[in-house]
Amino acid sequence: MRIESATPSGAVVGAGHAVGCIYCFGVFDLFRARWCTHRDGHPSKICPHCARCLCAHPMYGHPELWKDAPAAFRRHGFRGLFVLYL
Secondary structure, three states, X not given: OEEEEEXXXXXXXXXXXXXXXXXXXXXXXXXXXXXXXXXXXXXXXXXXXXXXXXXXXXOOOOHHHEEEOOHHHHOOOOOEEEHHHO
């Protein structure tokens, strides 16, 4: 889901991508979250609510669960996109 922030005048200042954490169910902006340092090939984002990333998820290493990252995601450092981030 795309999210946007606006100034008081209504001007859009940035777009994000809201996701729900699979561990704590907290919703956060995937683009603004910090990257973990667990995987060389595909680091994941850290949930700001529970401080966990997806690297330990049992499906994270399955290549068939990865898609090419759309341009908006590549601009934020994503080379591939894990299906749970959609």
